[in-house]
Structure formats: C-alpha cells, structure tokens
C-alpha cells in the first residue's frame with residue numbers, strides 16, 4: 001500500500017510540474033510529436049531506447065529544476081546571490097539536456113528521404129492535413145494555458161452559457 005502511495009505522490013509531483021511550468025509542457029508536447037513521427041523512421045529497438053532515455057533525461061531535469069526553484073522561492077522573497085546561482089545552475093542543467101536532446105534528434109532523424117516520404121504520406125491522406133493543424137492548435141493551447149488554464153476557460157464558458165440561458169441564476 002505504501003508502495004502504491006509513493007507512486008501517487010510521484011505522479012502528483014509530475015502533474016504539479018506540468019500545471020505550473022510552461023517549459024515542462026513544451027518538453028512533453030515536443031516529445032509527443034517526436035514519438036508520433038518516429039513511426040515513419042522505422043527505428044531499431046536500441047534507437048527507441050536512446051529516444052526514451054533522452055525524453056526521460058529532459059523531463060527529469062525539468063522536474064529537478066522546478067524543485068530547485070520551489071525551494072529557493074520558499075526562503076528568498078528578496079534578492080539572494082545563493083538563490084541566483086542555484087536557480088541559474090538548475091536551469092543550466094535543463095539547457096544541457098535540451099541541447100544534447102536536439103543532437104540526439106539530429107542523429108536519429110536526419111534522413112531527408114524519410115522527410116519526403118512523410119510529405120508524400122500527408123498529401124495522400126488529406127484527413128492528416130486536417131488533423132495536423134488541429135493537433136497543433138491543441139498543443140499551443142496546452143502549452144500556453146496549461147491543463148488548469150484550459151479547464152478554467154471551459155468552466156467560465158460553461159457558466160457564461162448557463163447564465164445566458166437561465167438569466168444569471170443557474171447553479
């Protein structure tokens with residue numbers, strides 16, 4: 001039971017980071033796109049292992065960066081040189097992982113013939129041409145507003161519609 005609870009707490013930490021850190025949402029959205037498009041590249045098991053390891057590294061770096069930021073903000077409302085260097089190093093850690101993940105991406109996916117195949121695939125399946133901008137718009141909303149921001153907007157819109165319909169007395 002304790003074991004299952006530790007999963008719950010860990011999951012809560014990940015959700016908090018996604019809800020509060022735009023960079024984490026950027027990482028997760030990019031990872032989803034990369035994963036979906038990776039099917040065009042027929043990667044080997046080892047290449048997929050490298051890809052997942054890279055995702056894990058970037059997500060973990062962002063989580064630890066958020067830990068550092070939260071701890072620093074707990075104790076330093078005003079300027080503090082130690083807080084400054086701790087925060088700088090934590091975000092430096094994320095930058096290192098992000099830069100090297102781009103390098104990994106180039107190594108795995110720099111195959112111009114596959115790019116041409118993807119383009120061809122999209123022209124052959126117009127539904128994909130429709131879905132791509134829809135998913136991209138959803139990804140932009142997810143990144144900019146976050147899950148909580150989207151939920152609040154939907155709630156506000158729902159309440160607004162109810163008020164319009166019931167003349168402002170609906171509960």
Ligand SMILES: Nc1ncnc2c1ncn2[C@@H]1O[C@H](COP(=O)(O)OP(=O)(O)OP(=O)(O)O)[C@@H](O)[C@H]1O
Pocket residue numbers: 021023065069076077078079080081083084085087088091
């Ligand atoms: N209390 C502080 N004292 C000194 N410097 C600070 C303090 N808070 C922030 N800084 C400096 O400002 C930079 C930005 O800090 P901030 O807390 O805004 O993080 P951030 O870069 O916005 O992180 P993220 O975008 O990941 O949330 C830090 O890297 C640090 O150099």
